Amino acid sequence: MEWFVLLAAILVGIALLMSWTAGRVDRLHHRVERTSAVLDAELFHRSGAAVELAASGLLDPASSLVLLDAAHEARAGEGAERQQAESELSRALMAALDSADEVARLQRYDGADELLHDLGNACRKVELARRFHNDAVVSASSLRRTWPVRWLGLAGHAPLPHTVELDDSWPAALP
């Protein structure tokens, strides 16, 4: 009788651990999906702000064209290509707005301040969104490497999430 109670207690313990861990895996997968959607939205916002700046006539025509092209490529890209294109957009922005003097000069024009603020805000939010997404990915991957998840297949068939690697630096002079 006693061994029976002991066995039942062990089984119940394992079942509790399984359901608790499965809940953690599930929540982390959701967080990975949601943060990925947020990152998408912020990247879209940033390329939009870049297009607006390029179309505003504030920049010289060469910078405007480069920026417009980079923003367009960033919006059209998929997967790894997109990460590449978004990094190119960061570099195009840095080239177009490379000095504090240049940014200060632009800010003297009507409406420029708002465009630059919007762009600065978008750039910073891209950085935050990417980092928070990668945080979620790292948490999910490290949980999936633990033995209860691997041995009991608690992650189901969900693909292993990947971190998003792109150059999200922005022109330091942006307001």
Next chain:
Amino acid sequence: MRIGLVCPYSLRVPGGVQNHVRDLAEALLDGGHDVSLLAPGEDDDALPDYVVSAGRALPVPYNGSVARLAFGPLSAARTRRWIREGGFDVLHIHEPAVPSASVLALWAAQGAIVGTFHTSTARSRAMSAASAILRPSMEKIGGRIAVSEHARSTLVQHFGGEPVIIPNGLYVDRFASARPHPRWRGPAGTLVFLGRIDEPRKGLAVLLESFPAIMEKRPGVRLLVAGQGDVEAARRSLPAAHRDVVEFLGLVDDATRSQLLASADLYVAPHTGGESFGIVLVEAMAAGAPVLASDLPAFRGVLDGGELGELFPVGDAAALAESAVRLLDDEERRSALRRAASVAVRRYDWSTLCRDIVRVYDTVRATPGAVGEKV
């Protein structure tokens, strides 16, 4: 936005984390946000009305010093109720790994949660064991902030990922508006030390050891020591000839503190460790005191590797004395440091930091789920 802030340490005791959280609460209120701050301590009238008590704070040795923490079933119940009834859009927990209101809040909550990490601790077996226990709740934090490069690397070591850095802040103008006062000026220069005098990591012993050598080269130099602790014991550690020269001021109020810094020819930070950020250096810089600090990673970061103030090897009294004498002799160098520092401290002003922190809130909130009690 309705924001719930959690501070693990009692607000009645001064400290870096507590000051940061209070200043943040006030900066957010100024920005038109709605703030409630949960912290250990009795309900009392001396605290602002946005503060909510997480239960009685007990003094416990933690992380190398004695901290007043709130834990136990009563604190847990209060924390749960605060979360349930708070209706927060975002929950911002400071030091989510400290076993006090912070750990309790993180355990009890779900939804949009931001965590700020202040401490940096070297990797230890205890910490590694703790990180295994804490991991499931850490997974709930949607946005992680570290206050310094040092705090960030500690965090990455234990939990991985890519935390963002948003430094400790201060109201720069409160310090910058302080003016030098003749009562603190010395004929051969004034050195200022701030911090608990019986806390070895604040390094007063190193400064006292170096002081005779400084006095020999610059007779008439003053050393003002402001901070709590056993004055007699500190005085006994000095050679008899110098005992009456060092002036111990005890604990001073904020206005006196700024005035002291504004009057200093040199602010000396001889800390020997345990510093994650070094807000006191930024305060000194904002008040216009040239800084001479020990070469800790956190201080090196704040001083831009020595551009904004001078560094000396940690615990090296002879090097401290040599640098102090050289700087006191060199008015031009001190003016240059003052000028560079007064520009650099702007990045630590709450107006800048509050904007950055609200941006973190917005990003974390964009992943749906309002703050509520864990089901």
